Amino acid sequence: MSVAHGIKRLGVLGAGQMGLGIAFVSAVHARVPVLINDHSPDQIKRGFALFDKLLAKDVAKGKMTQTEAKEARDRVQAVESIAKMRDVDMCVEAVSEHFPLKSSLFSSLSTHLRPDAILASNTSSISITKIAAAAVGEGVDAKSSVASKSAERAVGIHFFNPVPVMKLVELISGLQTSPNVLDRARAFAIACGKEVTTSKDVPGFVSNALLMPFINEAIMCLEKGIASRDDIDKTLKLGMNHPMGPLTLADFIGLDTCLAIQRTLYEGTSDSKYRPSILLERMVDAGWHGKKSGRGFYEYPTS
Ligand code: 3HC
Numbered sequence: 001m002s003v004a005h006g007i008k009r010l011g012v013l014g015a016g017q018m019g020l021g022i023a024f025v026s027a028v029h030a031r032v033p034v035l036i037n038d039h040s041p042d043q044i045k046r047g048f049a050l051f052d053k054l055l056a057k058d059v060a061k062g063k064m065t066q067t068e069a070k071e072a073r074d075r076v077q078a079v080e081s082i083a084k085m086r087d088v089d090m091c092v093e094a095v096s097e098h099f100p101l102k103s104s105l106f107s108s109l110s111t112h113l114r115p116d117a118i119l120a121s122n123t124s125s126i127s128i129t130k131i132a133a134a135a136v137g138e139g140v141d142a143k144s145s146v147a148s149k150s151a152e153r154a155v156g157i158h159f160f161n162p163v164p165v166m167k168l169v170e171l172i173s174g175l176q177t178s179p180n181v182l183d184r185a186r187a188f189a190i191a192c193g194k195e196v197t198t199s200k201d202v203p204g205f206v207s208n209a210l211l212m213p214f215i216n217e218a219i220m221c222l223e224k225g226i227a228s229r230d231d232i233d234k235t236l237k238l239g240m241n242h243p244m245g246p247l248t249l250a251d252f253i254g255l256d257t258c259l260a261i262q263r264t265l266y267e268g269t270s271d272s273k274y275r276p277s278i279l280l281e282r283m284v285d286a287g288w289h290g291k292k293s294g295r296g297f298y299e300y301p302t303s
Pocket residue numbers: 054057061123124159160161162163164165166208243244249253257
């Protein structure tokens with residue numbers, strides 16, 4: 001028997017490419033009101049500009065009417081703090097892949113949200129059990145019912161970039177996640193128009209435990225001079241029918257994000273096959289974070 005998601009109002013933390021995409025599919029496909037928060041007012045402004053652009057594109061393509069686009073836009077509202085999310089039924093954290101940031105947000109969510117609200121993370125690689133432990137909050141006895149309730153309602157809901165296009169959501173069940181919370185998260189992802197897979201809570205889950213060594217190996221090929229940037233990408237694009245070569249894909253995901261995920265894989269497994277390439281480390285040191293920063297393996301002129 002399928003479970004209803006019961007999400008009448010959603011919270012999203014982070015208005016970057018992932019948070020904005022999650023807000024978009026929630027408002028357009030699941031038709032759920034969304035409250036979105038980001039510490040940067042500029043990021044919120046950029047996020048809404050992109051949201052409007054995506055809606056206008058869908059209207060132009062005949063995928064939705066002008067009225068439907070306006071209704072979807074009206075469903076999304078920016079709020080200045082987590083405290084304003086008190087009435088949401090689920091909040092998806094979609095901030096950068098940095099454990100201290102995610103854990104402090106989860107702790108804040110567990111304080112401000114209703115005790116039955118789902119605490120979801122769009123983490124790409126960090127343990128949902130570990131993030132859930134942070135939701136317990138300081139000063140709460142880990143054996144208390146407050147602590148176990150917080151851990152039971154935490155779940156990983158991993159969307160893929162670009163969220164409006166990619167068909168998958170990977171769900172991650174932490175050690176203490178309740179089956180009902182997992183079922184409701186699954187029902188919500190389906191309402192957003194996605195297909196769902198489930199992974200155990202291991203570093204990188206299924207998706208990034210497979211994708212990141214592939215990207216890293218491509219970077220090492222470049223580092224060792226085995227082939228040029230263009231030939232590495234062309235080999236995978238034309239030889240294996242990948243929509244993007246691995247170096248283009250790394251730029252698209254963000255080199256800082258790729259490095260953060262690779263470090264989580266390496267540190268979480270101590271397996272040398274996950275060691276990030278030195279070239280990737282240096283590029284991130286240089287501020288070459290891929291498409292979003294204007295330079296990665298390729299250059300992206302802003303205009
Ligand atoms: N946002 C919304 N829609 C977008 C978009 C974006 N950023 N980029 C492209 N699209 C839409 C276009 O509007 C178009 O829609 P249509 O079919 O309705 O006309 C459709 O996608 C195809 O776009 P284009 O024709 O412009 O370009 P391509 O055919 O080259 O497709 C792509 C672009 C979909 C990005 C394709 O290159 C692709 O699938 N690349 C691989 C992406 C991928 O692997 N993503 C996963 C990254 S890993 C991840 O996210 C996990 C994390 O944990 C790291």
